[in-house]
Amino acid sequence: MSNLKRLCIYPKDIMCITGRSERYSRQLFKKIKAHFGKEAHQVVTFKEFSEYTGIEEDIINQYI
Template identity: 65%
Template sequence: MKIIRACIYPKDIQCITGRSERYGRKLLNEIKVHFGKESHQFVTSEEFAEYSGINIEIVTEYLQKVS
């Protein structure tokens, strides 16, 4: 069984959305503000999927491929 990462990084957002890595960093900061997280806390794939409206299965499938 493959272990799937729990957190998501700007490079992951870049590959999933086709946008720039800078956009990924900006989006992660927006998600942290939305969920009331501090700057040192990570964003989970579930939080990213909920905020972006992308199906969690698509995000999980991508994370399985790159892990």
């Protein structure tokens, strides 16, 4: 059970990865949701975050 990982990313994760403020992270999160046509109740995956920002998923997984 311990090797299960999350599939979705949150603004706090974006803060850690980018080193930017919480406000910037929430704005980026909203932009990603809009870009992929997500509704408010839907989550953003690491893959979508990776595609949008151009940061490789392997690098993202190191921070999580």
